[in-house]
Structures are given as structure tokens and as C-alpha cells.
Amino acid sequence: MTLKLYELVGTDGGRPFSPYCWRTRMALAHKGLTANSIPWRFTEKASIAPHGSEKVPVLLHGDKPVVESWVIANYLEDAFPDRASLFGGEGGRATMRMLNWWGDIAVVGGIFPLIAADIPGHLGEADAAYFRASREARLGRPLEEVASMRDKGVVNFRKSLDPLRLTLKTQPYLGGDAPNYADFIVFGGFQWARVVSPFKLLEADDPVYAWRERLLDAFDGLARKSPGFAV
Numbered sequence: 452m453t454l455k456l457y458e459l460v461g462t463d464g465g466r467p468f469s470p471y472c473w474r475t476r477m478a479l480a481h482k483g484l485t486a487n488s489i490p491w492r493f494t495e496k497a498s499i500a501p502h503g504s505e506k507v508p509v510l511l512h513g514d515k516p517v518v519e520s521w522v523i524a525n526y527l528e529d530a531f532p533d534r535a536s537l538f539g540g541e542g543g544r545a546t547m548r549m550l551n552w553w554g555d556i557a558v559v560g561g562i563f564p565l566i567a568a569d570i571p572g573h574l575g576e577a578d579a580a581y582f583r584a585s586r587e588a589r590l591g592r593p594l595e596e597v598a599s600m601r602d603k604g605v606v607n608f609r610k611s612l613d614p615l616r617l618t619l620k621t622q623p624y625l626g627g628d629a630p631n632y633a634d635f636i637v638f639g640g641f642q643w644a645r646v647v648s649p650f651k652l653l654e655a656d657d658p659v660y661a662w663r664e665r666l667l668d669a670f671d672g673l674a675r676k677s678p679g680f681a682v
């Protein structure tokens with residue numbers, strides 16, 4: 452049965468940028484699975500509505516739609532049990548549920564105000580208008596005003612990564628000696644930023660920077676080969 456993945460792109464259909472789609476991309480690679488990418492844009496909601504979603508990632512396994520990155524990770528783990536494990540057992544799955552929330556709130560949520568103003572430049576006119584209106588409503592101010600505070604904001608963001616930083620001082624990956632879905636949850640946010648923004652999120656001497664480098668090189672450089680900024 453074939454796998455197909457709807458992934459968020461802008462004007463460049465070969466530049467997928469969603470943090471959640473990157474979690475799924477890395478999870479598929481970890482399992483040694485290949486999915487055909489279906490480029491999807493913000494204003495193409497009609498194409499995924501029949502699969503029961505307004506957002507991506509949406510994975511199709513044959514005709515079966517699987518929606519939402521955490522649900523997809525669980526699906527892949529259970530549908531392909533003989534492949535490398537994403538969670539490392541039931542304890543890992545349970546703990547990663549919390550890490551998934553930390554990834555959404557602290558990592559994706561922390562990065563968002565730092566790079567949001569760079570995103571419309573990657574989008575076509577209708578998508579850019581949709582993105583600006585929906586995100587400015589969420590942020591409560593214009594994207595440019597949010598961006599004007601980012602030099603200060605990034606200091607707080609870096610500090611918020613201490614739990615990750617301290618862990619990486621004693622092990623190369625959140626998964627231990629090798630990466631697993633814990634790493635992909637967090638890495639998805641950094642890859643999103645790298646694809647859409649030249650803004651420097653991490654200092655080069657940060658253990659988190661070295662970890663990001665290792666994940667950029669994982670799976671034969673899957674993430675590094677995808678178009679992005681050198682950050």
C-alpha cells in the first residue's frame with residue numbers, strides 16, 4: 452500500500468516548511484518508509500477536507516487518511532512494528548505525549564514570534580493574505596511589530612531550551628545514543644525556522660546547535676538537503 456503525505460509549502464512546492472510535517476517526514480525516514488509528497492497550501496483546504504482535516508500533515512496509507520502529527524506517529528509505530536521504533540516502548544510513548552506538548556507550546560510557540568514575519572515572503576498572494584490575517588489576529592499585533600522585538604525575544608527563547616540543553620550535555624540525542632521521535636518532535640520546530648527564516652535562533656557553541664546539526668545530517672541529510680537558510 453502506498454503512502455502519501457500532504458505537506459505545507461508556499462510558492463516553492465519543493466520547500467516544505469511546517470514543523471508538524473517535518474516531524475512526520477523524520478518519523479517516516481526513521482521507519483525506512485517513503486511517502487509521495489503532495490504539496491499543499493494554506494488556501495487549499497478543500498483538497499484535505501474529504502480526509503477529515505483542515506490542517507496538515509495528512510498521511511494517506513492506501514485510502515486510509517491519518518490526520519495530525521502525533522496521531523500519525525502512533526499510527527506508523529503500530530502499523531509498522533517490525534521497523535525501527537519511534538517511541539522505544541510504551542513508557543517512551545507515554546512520556547513523549549508530554550514532550551509533544553512541550554514541542555508545540557515551548558518550541559513551536561517560542562519560535563513563532565521570532566520568524567512569523569519572514570513567512571509571507573514564501574507564500575503566494577492569497578496564502579500570504581490568509582496567513583497575515585489569521586496570525587496577526589492570534590498575536591494581537593502586526594507581524595512586523597512582533598519581529599521588531601525578536602532580538603530581545605530570542606534571549607528568552609534560548610533560555611527556555613535549558614531542559615533540552617542540559618539533557619544534551621550528557622547524551623547526543625533525546626532518544627539516547629540514537630535519535631527517536633522525541634528528537635523529531637523538537638527538531639521539527641528548528642527545521643521550520645531554518646526553511647523560512649535567516650534569523651539566528653541558536654549560538655554556534657550551544658549543545659542544542661550541535662544536536663540540530665546532527666539531525667540535519669540524519670537519514671543521509673534529509674533535512675539539510677531540503678532548501679533552507681544557513682543558520
Ligand SMILES: N[C@@H](CCC(=O)N[C@@H](CS)C(=O)NCC(=O)O)C(=O)O
Nearest residue numbers: 459469470471506507508519520521
Ligand atoms: N497539532 C497539529 C497541528 C497541525 C498544524 O497546525 N498545521 C498547520 C501547518 S504548520 C496548518 O495546517 N495550518 C493550516 C491553517 O493555519 O489554516 C499537528 O501536530 O499535526
